[in-house]
Amino acid sequence: MTNNKKLSKAKPVDKVEQALAALHEYIVDGELEPGTELPSESEMVEQIGVSKFVMREALRVAQSQGLVEISQGRRTRVADISIKPAAGLMNLALKRSNDLLLELTEARRTLEISMVQLAAKRRTDAQVKAMEETVAMMENHQGDLLLCVEKDIEFHEIMAQATGNRVFEMIHESIAELLSDSRRETMLRSGVDLPVAEHRRVLDAIREQDPEEAVAAMSAHLDTAELSLKQN
16 A cells, blocks of 8 residues: 655754654645555655655654554555554644544543542642642743643643542543643633633632532633634
């Protein structure tokens, strides 16, 4: 099985990273099935515009991610996609699909409503203090989008820990990168001030150990995310 689509040239920022991104896009945009042969190494070098060393390193990383299969004497092929690399591919797809961002927000609702309810019941004083620090950083640096996204992620990580359920922690960790893109898009589209205020409300409910208010606050926060995506 072959594919005639050409790969895009890499920009001179981080050649390995750019070559790897080109491979990801090639597989996603081409909707390549497992077993599909990729172009030869020399063809990929020419199409992407990198050296053989860079191309081999990018392929090595892609293999470690489970994206491709490399065998001696055979062309590199698309591998059967497992959960971890699928998350990486979904990240690329999220950048192209507003509908997929909405579906991710829908999935977040199921996960985070359950998490916040347990966190309100089980949180420790130390966890409340840590969440307070993240919200304060967001409140004091609303002009710094990247910092706010970073602290948003940190807030939800602590909330996952506060559930006292290791499975929730593992699930949240496994999709943190996907959720990062969703949160960044929400803040870009709705502004930073409203999501920050919503985090304060969630924190207050967790501090007061009020599961019902925590659920209401988280639902309102996710409503904002969903509305901002639907309006753009």
